Amino acid sequence: xxxxxxxxxxxWLGSRRGFSRAGGGAGRLAAEGPVRxxxxxxxxxxxxxxxxxCNDWIGPPDRHSNLRPIIFHIPKNESPLERKLREFRQExxxxxxxxxxxxxxxxxxxKEEFISSRLKAKGLDMIDRTGxxxxxxxEEMADFYKDFLSKNFKKHMCYNREWYKRNFITTxxxxxxxxKRVWKKLGWKKMKVGN
Amino acid sequence: xxxxxxxxxxxxxxxxxxxxxxxxxTQSSKDLSQQAKLKPDPVxxxxxxxxxxxxxxxxxxxxxxxxxLHPPLSETSHRNEVKEMKSAAVVEDLATAVGAxxxxxxxxxxxxxxxxxxxxxxxxxxxxxxALVVSTASAGFAMAPVPFDLTCFLLTSIGTGLASCxxxxxxxFFEVPFDSNMNRTKNRPLVRGQISPLLAVSFAATCAVPGxxxxxxxxxPLTGALGAFNIFLYTCCYTPMKRMSIANTWVGAVxxxxxxxxxxxxxxxxxxxxxxxxxxILYSWQFPHFNALSWGLRExxxxxxxxMMSVTHPAMxxxxxxxxxxxxxGLSTVAPLLDVTTWNFPLVSLPINLYISxxxxxxxxxxxxxxxRKLFFCSLWHLPMLLLLMLTCKKSLLESEDKSNHLR
Numbered sequence: 001x002x003x004x005x006x007x008x009x010x011x012w013l014g015s016r017r018g019f020s021r022a023g024g025g026a027g028r029l030a031a032e033g034p035v036r037x038x039x040x041x042x043x044x045x046x047x048x049x050x051x052x053x054c055n056d057w058i059g060p061p062d063r064h065s066n067l068r069p070i071i072f073h074i075p076k077n078e079s080p081l082e083r084k085l086r087e088f089r090q091e092x093x094x095x096x097x098x099x100x101x102x103x104x105x106x107x108x109x110x111k112e113e114f115i116s117s118r119l120k121a122k123g124l125d126m127i128d129r130t131g132x133x134x135x136x137x138x139e140e141m142a143d144f145y146k147d148f149l150s151k152n153f154k155k156h157m158c159y160n161r162e163w164y165k166r167n168f169i170t171t172x173x174x175x176x177x178x179x180k181r182v183w184k185k186l187g188w189k190k191m192k193v194g195n
Numbered sequence: 196x197x198x199x200x201x202x203x204x205x206x207x208x209x210x211x212x213x214x215x216x217x218x219x220x221t222q223s224s225k226d227l228s229q230q231a232k233l234k235p236d237p238v239x240x241x242x243x244x245x246x247x248x249x250x251x252x253x254x255x256x257x258x259x260x261x262x263x264l265h266p267p268l269s270e271t272s273h274r275n276e277v278k279e280m281k282s283a284a285v286v287e288d289l290a291t292a293v294g295a296x297x298x299x300x301x302x303x304x305x306x307x308x309x310x311x312x313x314x315x316x317x318x319x320x321x322x323x324x325x326a327l328v329v330s331t332a333s334a335g336f337a338m339a340p341v342p343f344d345l346t347c348f349l350l351t352s353i354g355t356g357l358a359s360c361x362x363x364x365x366x367x368f369f370e371v372p373f374d375s376n377m378n379r380t381k382n383r384p385l386v387r388g389q390i391s392p393l394l395a396v397s398f399a400a401t402c403a404v405p406g407x408x409x410x411x412x413x414x415x416p417l418t419g420a421l422g423a424f425n426i427f428l429y430t431c432c433y434t435p436m437k438r439m440s441i442a443n444t445w446v447g448a449v450x451x452x453x454x455x456x457x458x459x460x461x462x463x464x465x466x467x468x469x470x471x472x473x474x475x476i477l478y479s480w481q482f483p484h485f486n487a488l489s490w491g492l493r494e495x496x497x498x499x500x501x502x503m504m505s506v507t508h509p510a511m512x513x514x515x516x517x518x519x520x521x522x523x524x525g526l527s528t529v530a531p532l533l534d535v536t537t538w539n540f541p542l543v544s545l546p547i548n549l550y551i552s553x554x555x556x557x558x559x560x561x562x563x564x565x566x567x568r569k570l571f572f573c574s575l576w577h578l579p580m581l582l583l584l585m586l587t588c589k590k591s592l593l594e595s596e597d598k599s600n601h602l603r
Contacts, residue, residue: 047298056305057302058388060302061375065375065376070388104376141493141494145497146497149501157439170392171392171393
């Protein structure tokens with residue numbers, strides 16, 4: 001066996017940093033360019049795809065956003081269109097991560113506050129005699145669920161619009177990239193046949 | 196928190212071991228780690244989890260700074276403490292390493308495996324739901340008062356099935372981040388990255404075009420138009436409306452009502468009263484079915500931003516479910532009046548209709564998880580049973596012909 005495995009490209013590792021940073025919940029993340037060799041901050045972000053792979057890799061769901069992070073593969077001969085697609089997907093991934101991490105965080109916080117205020121009103125402690133946290137059942141929580149939904153309605157509408165737009169653009173760009181690849185392959189075949 | 200950690204190292208160690216043991220158990224079984232909170236106690240742990248992580252980091256720093264200094268001390272208590280801290284550190288490192296390893300294994304290459312493709316597409320197209328939709332369309336076809344045409348029946352079933360696959364795939368394509376955040380839907384193919392969005396859309400188009408073409412050209416244009424309209428209604432109206440207004444439930448009920456109408460129009464070529472009756476029965480059935488299901492999902496709906504009656508108007512949710520259970524009794528009674536079935540049908544279907552109405556009433560009155568589950572599970576067998584009874588009580592062609600001759 002001679003030498004190391006052939007280099008087939010790099011991975012955009014900025015997403016990993018983004019995900020480990022988003023651990024705080026609100027997640028102020030900067031969109032980063034290709035980063036290599038930086039120190040991972042948590043076990044989840046220490047993954048590095050094998051050098052011989054030329055596909056994207058998808059990870060387990062993020063603890064805060066429940067979204068699965070993707071590490072995008074950067075091929076050696078990345079065309080401008082492919083780069084545009086990859087960067088758009090990276091940007092969408094960060095934006096999605098930020099929204100859902102903060103959404104889940106604010107839901108959890110709101111829920112805790114609601115439970116503690118209800119328990120106080122009842123004159124109960126947060127922790128019962130067995131050391132377990134006291135919870136309210138779904139019927140008691142219903143007011144909180146309704147309230148949370150109505151408070152965040154506008155935010156959800158904005159998110160929906162943006163998500164639908166991004167989803168369409170991503171898929172359209174994917175289609176363009178796929179079409180160009182097929183066209184290129186056919187072009188090569190024609191040249192070979194010609195020669 | 197920090198002071199607490201410093202003051203009670205022994206207690207922290209034991210707690211750490213317990214927590215780490217739980218963390219290890221959590222991470223080694225793939226499904227549990229997908230929640231934003233640790234299982235099994237969903238409410239207690241999110242806050243505790245953060246506290247523990249904070250303590251973990253605190254203790255890690257302290258261990259690393261403390262241990263080089265302590266060994267020279269001869270006091271037994273300190274030595275024991277050092278031993279405990281070192282063992283805690285070892286266990287922690289081990290658990291972290293094991294945790295990291297199992298997390299690494301959860302990373303998957305996004306390469307389409309052709310072996311898995313049929314399974315992936317089946318889940319993308321919600322094949323079980325599609326089968327149910329096709330069976331309601333078949334029931335509509337079978338109930339139509341015309342001689343049974345096998346070719347037409349098969350074309351209708353295949354066309355409806357393809358249209359349903361297309362609609363379900365587009366629905367999943369639109370809902371990826373929302374599906375990721377709900378327990379019921381977090382294992383869907385697009386969420387797990389088993390298939391790309393482009394492929395999902397291409398699959399939907401590959402199903403929709405032949406499906407609608409089959410219905411329009413192989414059956415009749417009316418059925419084709421209904422199929423196309425239903426795909427549009429489900430993907431472009433119902434799916435976005437889920438996050439905008441509770442009216443989505445009524446739109447969804449219409450979506451469920453159209454397949455039996457399609458079956459009927461495929462057989463007869465026209466939109467008769469009988470078709471509308473069958474559609475009406477399916478429409479009414481959707482409410483106890485869906486409202487009961489949504490009762491147990493209120494937390495996920497609220498967090499995901501879904502506008503459902505069960506969250507925003509709980510009393511209306513239960514009222515509407517009960518109302519439509521009773522409507523099923525009414526519609527079953529109308530069936531013989533429209534010559535769809537004999538008078539046996541309202542009689543034989545009364546027990547099951549009364550039973551679902553009873554469960555609907557219990558749900559209305561009790562408004563709890565147990566009554567909602569009972570109503571939901573009842574709706575699952577109630578519909579096939581009702582359609583079967585309808586088929587057995589179908590007014591035979593000879594009888595209808597005799598009647599119309601007699602009237603002349």
